[in-house]
Amino acid sequence: MVVKEMLGASSETDVDWVDARGMRAWRSLLQAHAHVTRVLEAELEAAHHLPLASYDVLVQLAEAPGRELRMSELAHAVLLSRSGLTRLVDRMEREGLVARRACPSDARGTLATLTPAGFDRLRDASGTHLKGVGRHVLSRFSRSEQELLAELLGRLDPQCAPSRDVRESA
Known part of the structure; x- marks a missing residue:
């Protein structure tokens, strides 16, 4: 059963829903x-x-x-x-x-x-x-993918975002 159906939401405006x-x-x-x-x-x-x-x-x-x-x-x-x-x-x-x-x-x-x-x-x-x-972890990604991964995950916690210096030195 879809979570939305389980909770009985009536429309998209009730809650910000996460799609599949x-x-x-x-x-x-x-x-x-x-x-x-x-x-x-x-x-x-x-x-x-x-x-x-x-x-x-x-x-x-x-x-x-x-x-x-x-x-x-x-x-x-x-x-x-x-x-x-x-x-x-x-x-x-x-x-x-x-x-x-x-x-x-x-x-x-x-x-x-x-x-x-x-x-x-x-x-x-x-x-x-x-x-x-x-x-x-790291062997599963190219250097550019590691950079992208750090940037993307850094958005979840701004304290973890890579510094400009780290990105520029890679």
Whole structure:
């Protein structure tokens, strides 16, 4: 049954409806993301016993000024809820990959900091991850298609859109 029929909409003006082509694009995006995420996660787990979410936290911290971020900023960057991030950082702290400290500019805030052990773990795992991204994603597209893909997907989140410098240097 068509979604529109299921919801009982009476006309196109009731709601902005997605046609079959749009639904195919949407489902393809979701399925591709789920597939690639599962494959990359399995590779990181097998080679480094490191979940993809932990790898993402390590990357975000490594790229941050001073290799630290407020927990709220980190939660936003890795797309986890604050409570989900707290549980993940708890585990990573027990493993010695990150440390927490009070935010000097805000007594209510907490900073997550990348430890030397966390940086080493990231360095060890990054080859596996980047090769996987190349093999499972980038190899499926030409350089110009990669550029187009980045531009198209960047429209969904303007913060993710490639910068002019990146496009011009490719």
